[in-house]
Amino acid sequence: MNQKNGSISVRAITVRDVDTLMALTGNPHVVRYLPGMIQDREYAAAWIRGLTSNDHEMMVLHDGKVIGECSLTVHGDSGEIGLMLFPEHWRKGYGSEMVALLTELAGTLGLHAITAVTSPKNDACVGLLKKHGFKQIATGWMLNGADLETELDGLFGTVLYQKVLKDDRKKENDVCCGDEGMEEAE
Numbered sequence: 001m002n003q004k005n006g007s008i009s010v011r012a013i014t015v016r017d018v019d020t021l022m023a024l025t026g027n028p029h030v031v032r033y034l035p036g037m038i039q040d041r042e043y044a045a046a047w048i049r050g051l052t053s054n055d056h057e058m059m060v061l062h063d064g065k066v067i068g069e070c071s072l073t074v075h076g077d078s079g080e081i082g083l084m085l086f087p088e089h090w091r092k093g094y095g096s097e098m099v100a101l102l103t104e105l106a107g108t109l110g111l112h113a114i115t116a117v118t119s120p121k122n123d124a125c126v127g128l129l130k131k132h133g134f135k136q137i138a139t140g141w142m143l144n145g146a147d148l149e150t151e152l153d154g155l156f157g158t159v160l161y162q163k164v165l166k167d168d169r170k171k172e173n174d175v176c177c178g179d180e181g182m183e184e185a186e
Helices: 015-025 041-049 094-108 123-131
Strands: 002-005 008-012 055-062 065-075 078-085 113-118 135-143 146-148 157-164
Touching: 008 094, 015 041, 015 065, 055 094, 065 094, 078 094, 094 113, 094 123, 113 123, 123 157
Parallel strands: 078 113
Antiparallel strands: 002 008, 008 055, 055 065, 065 078, 113 157, 135 146, 135 157
């Protein structure tokens, strides 16, 4: 999978990307709000080899150089996006291009909605998601990758954002299930 959006392009992650992935997840600035990121090279290689057709993990390139990683993980008719950039590429519009690309990919796959999880303290990510039409739908707490159903204020507090891509739910005035020919009550 090779795709281009604006000034970035993406390609599928491979085991050859382990060192770059380790540089990303080993950078304390990158993972400041991402608890439980992969820190072991062999585990990362096994994780990459174990990706399924529902896992769209991609390396992000600008001018042929890897500047980050992004993902779309499909869960039924929805998906979850994620992205990381090396700090020297922050605040240059690449994150916005990544979200637009992932949103387009989700639409191409026929997904109804996409979500993203971030820390409420990650102002840049929160702003990026809101800019792209994501709405906050839940708050919680994440510890070692496991969501706990309680609200706590701390470093790894999480906020879930969602963007609806297509809404097939029945609208109040829709005709359905034998309603044809019925008139609205006055």
